[in-house]
Amino acid sequence: MNARLSPEREAEIAARAEAATPGPWGTHRDLDAVYTIQARPRTTRDGMENDGDIATLAVGRLDAEGYANARFAAHAREDVPALLAELAAVRAERDRYRAAWQSASFRAEARGEGILRITRDRETYQGWLEQEQAVTQQLRVRIAELEAANAEAVGVSESLYRRLSDGMLAGSALYAALTMPTTPEQRQAALDKFKAVAHREEPAR
Structure with missing residues (x-):
């Protein structure tokens, strides 16, 4: 049978x-x-x-x-x-061996899925890292541009401040020469200085 x-x-x-x-x-x-x-x-x-x-x-x-x-x-x-x-x-x-085999099979499958998940996560994290690196590089370039613009603005501000200071000094000297008892030569010197300050060229930017 x-x-x-x-x-x-x-x-x-x-x-x-x-x-x-x-x-x-x-x-x-x-x-x-x-x-x-x-x-x-x-x-x-x-x-x-x-x-x-x-x-x-x-x-x-x-x-x-x-x-x-x-x-x-x-x-x-x-x-x-x-x-x-x-x-x-x-x-x-x-039945014991079958249960042990099924348990080992499930663990191996779960471990395999875990490895695949880690691989996928690693690729995702790598993509995020590359994006962050690109954004960081863009920020660095922008910071460099702003620092350059700020340096230029500081230079222009200092130049304007010097012109303003020189103009105020020249104006004060001219006012003193015109209102206080001075010689013609002193008044002419103060007027020439004021004209020189007024016609000074603005520095190139």
């Missing part, structure tokens, strides 16, 4: 084993070469005893075959429960 053992059939086998006469079972061969399956055969002070016959194998087969059949039937009482217990243990072990 090639069909896999289904849970239903396994349960039927276990139920039949549970309902059968308790073991162990043994075999007895009489003088007519008839094999009998007996429950709990044992040797006592009074001789061989048992808990009753289980089954008698039909006569007509070779003695070796009859003996093999009897042993198979007798040992089935212990072999079937042992095989069922081993099947349950193997299935439990299989």
Whole structure:
């Protein structure tokens, strides 16, 4: 039979084993070469005893075959429960390995997704960094332009301040020359100085 053992059939086998006469079972061969399956055969002070016959194998087969059949039937009482217990243990072990494999598979998948997420995040962060670097460079250029404009404005302001100061000084000297008792030469010198200050060229920007 090639069909896999289904849970239903396994349960039927276990139920039949549970309902059968308790073991162990043994075999007895009489003088007519008839094999009998007996429950709990044992040797006592009074001789061989048992808990009753289980089954008698039909006569007509070779003695070796009859003996093999009897042993198979007798040992089935212990072999079937042992095989069922081993099947349950193997299935439990299989389930443990399957659960361990699934857990490892899930962890590997999660780790792989984590690596992909880190890679994607790294690319995103790299893009943000490049954008920030570009903005920073633009700000540096703008700061340099403002510093240059500020330096130029300071230069112009200083130049205007000097012109204004010179003009005020020249105006004061001219006023003094015109209003206070002075010589013609002093008045002419003050007027020339005032004209020179008034006609001074503004520095190039």
